[in-house]
Amino acid sequence: MTSSTTSTAHAVSPDSGEHWSKEGAWRVTEGIHRIPLPLPMDGLKAVNVYAIETDEGLTLVDGGWSIEVARDLLERCLRDIGYGFGDIRRFLVTHIHRDHYTLATVLGHEYDADVALGIGEKPGLDLLNAATDGGAEIEGNPFLDVLRTAGAHEIAEAWAQGPHELPDPAWWQYPDTWLSGDQQIAVGARTLDAVHTPGHTPGHYVYAEQAAGLLFAGDHVLPTITPSIGFTVPPVADPLGDFMASLTKVRSLPDLTVLPAHGPVAPSSHARVDELLAHHEERLELSLAALAAGPRTGHQVAHELPWTRHDHPYDELDDFAQGMASMETKAHLELLVARGQATCEDTAGGVVFSAVTG
Structure with missing residues (x-):
């Protein structure tokens, strides 16, 4: 359910003048491009990766899903703006979900680019890595117990009948840098405020460039949908309380242009946060x-x-x-x-x- 008046399926992004998921490296502002990468079997269609140019190379906010079609498209789009994978110096990943983290960690390890992730995601990464670590395998789908505590036993049984593949170790390598608390990060001549925003996941971060009036919002502030809450393992005690507190935290920042992970660029973080809280x-x-x-x-x-x-x-x-x-x-x-x-x-x-x- 969403409180936005524009559906994700029909949303046009102002930076492209096209549907927000249309392929390309779309100029958000000088030195920043939005690159939508495809998602398989996902109603959202795409995830936005943001390429920030510096004199030393590129910093990417999020990386996309590590599938061949997304990797190939990212390579083409970077080439269109004069760069290649070897120019990536850093990934600032908003959270652990595979459409944000997996291509970042694969490319980061291949090309020696620093991958940064919130420390709150470590329990989830530990769980994924335990699945392929010798005899410490996870039995079945870890979400089944969460479903059962919600009383959804029949749904848990249906999920249990689905395909079970062990996680690809290359997708879930640990980051080079763990982010903890709120901090400032220099990206070339820019300064980004890395703001811890738990809720959608425990270690979610947004990155605010207040001088330019921009919020790299990940899945925390989405312009046309509401992010899932409670879909996290290991589970946390009060994910919605965390999420709403994080929304209030972002509301205390100046009103910023929202650069979301899914959907079009949106004009007002304040307006959208107010909608999400309501x-x-x-x-x-x-x-x-x-x-x-x-x-x-x-x-x-x-x-x-x-x-x-x-x-x-x-x-x-x-x-x-x-x-x-x-x-x-x-x-x-x-x-x-x-x-x-x-x-x-x-x-x-x-x-x-x-x-x-x-």
Whole structure:
């Protein structure tokens, strides 16, 4: 579900004058180009990688998904602006998800470019690396336990029937630099504020160039959709609370042009943050109202909520979307517990939430 009036499927980006996912190295401003790279089997179609020129070479914000078609397109687009992979000096990765991290770490190790990632992503990388580390294999899909705690047992069984491939070790190598806390990073003559914004993932970072009025927003502030919350392993205690606090943190920065990972360049970080906060407050109200009928799991409450920008019923979603919806609803209920508006109890059927009455 999204609070934006423009759909991702029809969004035109002002830097290109074309649909935001159209191939090319689109000039955002002097010395910065947006390069959309394709995503396989993904409704988002593309991920934006940003190339920042310096006298020493390129810094890329995010890297894309390590698939041949994305790698080839990135190489062509860099060539169009006069560069090659050997000119990349650094990757500033916003978060651990494969459409952001995997091509960055592969190219970083091949071409000796520094790869930076938030330290909060280390538990996730540890989990992925354990899957291929001798006898310490992960059994099955690590999200299945998260689904079960949300009460989505049938969905967990459906996910368990899907293909199971061990992670490619080349995709999940550790970064060269771990980012911790908020800090400033020199990128040539530019100064980027690396701002820790947990929520979508525990180690998510955005990069703000306040002097130029730009926010490299990753998946934290997306102009046409809301990022998934609760779809993280190992799970964290209150991902939605983290996300909303991070939104408030970014709202305290000057109003910046949003350079998102998915979707078009957008004019106002303040306006979009306000929309995202309002969207989640509305979802919290709906979730609390669903508990008025009695104790519920996240999966049960998700059945009572509308989904996607078209307000589809839960039963119209596919198995993957239903799982995501159940985990996200559980995150909303966990924030209600943190606010003192609900209580929770671990049961064999999952975590059961109840409204606080009186």
